[in-house]
Amino acid sequence: MPASTHRTPSTAGEGPMSYAIFRLARAHRARAAAMLREMDLHPGQELLLMQLLDRDGQTQSELLESVGLDHSTVSKSLRRMQEAGLLVREPATHDRRVMVVHLTDKGRAMREPIAAMWQALEETSARDLSAEQAESFVRIAYAIADAINSSALPRETSE
Numbered sequence: 001m002p003a004s005t006h007r008t009p010s011t012a013g014e015g016p017m018s019y020a021i022f023r024l025a026r027a028h029r030a031r032a033a034a035m036l037r038e039m040d041l042h043p044g045q046e047l048l049l050m051q052l053l054d055r056d057g058q059t060q061s062e063l064l065e066s067v068g069l070d071h072s073t074v075s076k077s078l079r080r081m082q083e084a085g086l087l088v089r090e091p092a093t094h095d096r097r098v099m100v101v102h103l104t105d106k107g108r109a110m111r112e113p114i115a116a117m118w119q120a121l122e123e124t125s126a127r128d129l130s131a132e133q134a135e136s137f138v139r140i141a142y143a144i145a146d147a148i149n150s151s152a153l154p155r156e157t158s159e
Contacts, residue, residue: 021144028125035117039110040084044069045077046114052087052103053111059092060099086110 012019033043041049047067052058058066064074078101081087086107092098126134 028121031124032117032121035121039113039117041110042077042080044073045081045086046110046117048074048077048081049086049103049107049110049114052101052107053114056103058101060089060101063101081107 006023008016008019029043036043036046039046044067047069048063051063051066060074060078063078064071067074069077078087078089082089084106085104087104088102089099090102092100126137129137
């Protein structure tokens with residue numbers, strides 16, 4: 001495995017793992033964004049499509065919860081996706097204030113291109129890792145995410 005040529009800034013010296021996570025997330029997001037642009041999608045839209053491909057007819061609130069993005073981001077993404085002909089939003093029969101999201105044929109046709117994009121991104125990401133290292137990374141990444149999500153932010157101490 002090639003050694004990293006990136007130097008951690010001295011101010012991040014007490015958090016080398018956190019800095020590595022930041023660099024990894026930024027690199028991964030940039031590569032994914034480039035691949036998504038080729039599919040005429042914006043980052044995050046593929047996550048919404050994947051959720052709808054698994055279970056079409058979700059409410060905007062259910063989608064919001066499943067992808068972990070904020071309300072305005074999901075709303076903007078859904079609007080763009082509707083304008084692109086990937087989905088339709090319509091009021092729920094039980095409550096006209098609730099919007100239900102359904103894929104169009106064009107949206108359903110994104111299943112294979114999205115799966116291929118994620119496979120290519122996975123292959124690029126794990127290119128220099130053994131299968132065991134890749135499996136270990138996934139376990140460790142989820143453990144770190146769980147630790148971060150279960151921890152309260154440190155409170156500022158008053159002087």
